[in-house]
Amino acid sequence: FDLPNGLRLLVKEDHRLPFVEFRAVLKGGVLVETPDNNGLTQLTAKLLLKGTRHRTGEQIADQIESVGGSMESFGGNNSFGLSAEVMSEDVELCLGLLADVLLNPIFPADAFQREQEIQLAGIRAQKDHSLQSGGQLMRRGLFGDTTYGLDAIGNEKSVRSITTQDLQQFHRDFTCPNNCVLAIFGDVNPDDIKAAVERFFGDWKAESSSALASFSSPVPLKGIQRLEEARDKKQAVMVIGFPGTTVHDPHRFALELIQESCSDLGSRLFVRIREKLGLAYYVGAQNFVGLVPGYFAFYVGTDPGKVELVESELLKEAADLRANGLTAEELKRAKAKVIGQKKIARQDLGGYAMSSALDELYGLGYRHIDSEDAKYEAVTLEQVQEVAKKYLKPETLVVSVIRPEK
Numbered sequence: 001f002d003l004p005n006g007l008r009l010l011v012k013e014d015h016r017l018p019f020v021e022f023r024a025v026l027k028g029g030v031l032v033e034t035p036d037n038n039g040l041t042q043l044t045a046k047l048l049l050k051g052t053r054h055r056t057g058e059q060i061a062d063q064i065e066s067v068g069g070s071m072e073s074f075g076g077n078n079s080f081g082l083s084a085e086v087m088s089e090d091v092e093l094c095l096g097l098l099a100d101v102l103l104n105p106i107f108p109a110d111a112f113q114r115e116q117e118i119q120l121a122g123i124r125a126q127k128d129h130s131l132q133s134g135g136q137l138m139r140r141g142l143f144g145d146t147t148y149g150l151d152a153i154g155n156e157k158s159v160r161s162i163t164t165q166d167l168q169q170f171h172r173d174f175t176c177p178n179n180c181v182l183a184i185f186g187d188v189n190p191d192d193i194k195a196a197v198e199r200f201f202g203d204w205k206a207e208s209s210s211a212l213a214s215f216s217s218p219v220p221l222k223g224i225q226r227l228e229e230a231r232d233k234k235q236a237v238m239v240i241g242f243p244g245t246t247v248h249d250p251h252r253f254a255l256e257l258i259q260e261s262c263s264d265l266g267s268r269l270f271v272r273i274r275e276k277l278g279l280a281y282y283v284g285a286q287n288f289v290g291l292v293p294g295y296f297a298f299y300v301g302t303d304p305g306k307v308e309l310v311e312s313e314l315l316k317e318a319a320d321l322r323a324n325g326l327t328a329e330e331l332k333r334a335k336a337k338v339i340g341q342k343k344i345a346r347q348d349l350g351g352y353a354m355s356s357a358l359d360e361l362y363g364l365g366y367r368h369i370d371s372e373d374a375k376y377e378a379v380t381l382e383q384v385q386e387v388a389k390k391y392l393k394p395e396t397l398v399v400s401v402i403r404p405e406k
Contacts, residue, residue: 003201004202005178005202006177007177007178007181007204008180009182009193009197010181010182010183010353011183011188011194012183012185012352012356014185014349015187017186017349018087018187019087019349020088020090021185021349021353022083022084022086022095023183023350023353023357024082024181024357025354025358026080026081027174027212027291027361028041028080028170029075029077029079029080029152030148030151031290031292033150035145035150036158036161037158038151038158038159039151039152039153039154039155039158039162040158040166040167041152042119042154043075043119043159043167044075044170044171045073045074046073046075046115046118046119047108047111047115047167048102049071049082049101050105050112050115051106051107055100060101064094067093068086068087069087071083071084071094075152077148077152077290079361081180081357082098083354084098088188091193095200096200098182098200099200099201099204103204107164120156122153123153123154123155124156130233131239134238134299134400134402135239135299136151138240138295138398138399139241139295141221141225142221142241142295144219147217147290147292148288148290173207173212176204177201177204178207180361181357182357183354183356183357184353185352185353185356215292216292222396223396224398226398226400226401227400227401228400228402228403229400230403230406231404232405234404235281236301236402237302237401237402238299238300238310238314238401239297239398239399240297240315240398240399241296241400242391242396242397243396244288244294244295245294246290246292246294247290248364249289252289253375253379254379254383254386255289255387256287257334257335257338257376258287258321258326258384259287259296260334261326261331263286268330269283269285269314269317272317273300273314279303279309279310283298283299285298285299286299291362296392300314307401307403321385322385322389322392325385326385331381335379339373339377355369
């Protein structure tokens, strides 16, 4: 349903269990942040639940928990929002709470300081995770201090500089019905839900903020970059990243199948680099797509003395993918695993609601999730090789290494 104020409402009727899943998603994330306010989306999302003009944070928590429900917020790379789950008899209560926290947050100072400190602690804790640090270092090399070069959680300097006024401005710019998709899946009647949503959200005013159209694009990477950081660890981590693509590019399906064929315990990377050559503790690949081009990466945990050799072997694997693609057996196995995982994921109603809402928000359409299987199935060996040649270019990449301190 398209409401007059621009809010898009998705309703899926499913009476198997007496539960209802709510997902409210809005565009935002690092794509609308700068190096100076990085982490703003996540901090704003956390504060939505900490108090409104009508309820304290404690009252919000008490009301949802008193009926056995739950409500959480999130802020990520491309979006932010709220998720909730209640019994079907408590739909009206949940809708009232959702509307209140989305439309009327007050960002109380004491809660702001507490959440700011929690986010800063999370940033410090992240430095203890070498693979996470290596991935973020690679992203900075690929994207600089824009788009996915920024970390959703922010950095210590940027998060410390954020004020409650920044949160209020972010809320004014991005929390509006024409930037929102609300998915309600479960034991509901669609007509009743539409009427209830119109009651609770009908007065929400659309915005014409220029910020809604200001999603930045990454500066194209030129050449090869090498970045290193030291950590108090005994193991080394390497991530090799290549410029990738977007959620709208059909090449994403072949790239995801390449990722799958390089990531499980029977993959070419695991068998050759870990089992045969003994160069890795773990090894795999990641295909990250977003509203603007993301990346494709290989990652490995290894002995510090073997870093250079591991890099050489990973680049050989990339060259082999460019030259030969996948084997018929590898492609068949990757398709079976990816499609199987997607089918299993669709059995989780909350996950299904979130995927459908994000697909609608990102312009793919809410039915996209139901057509994905056919798109993976249609990928050919020739397309895999073509995509590998296009994206796994040896002359355009970032090598990031986290080494032990000397």
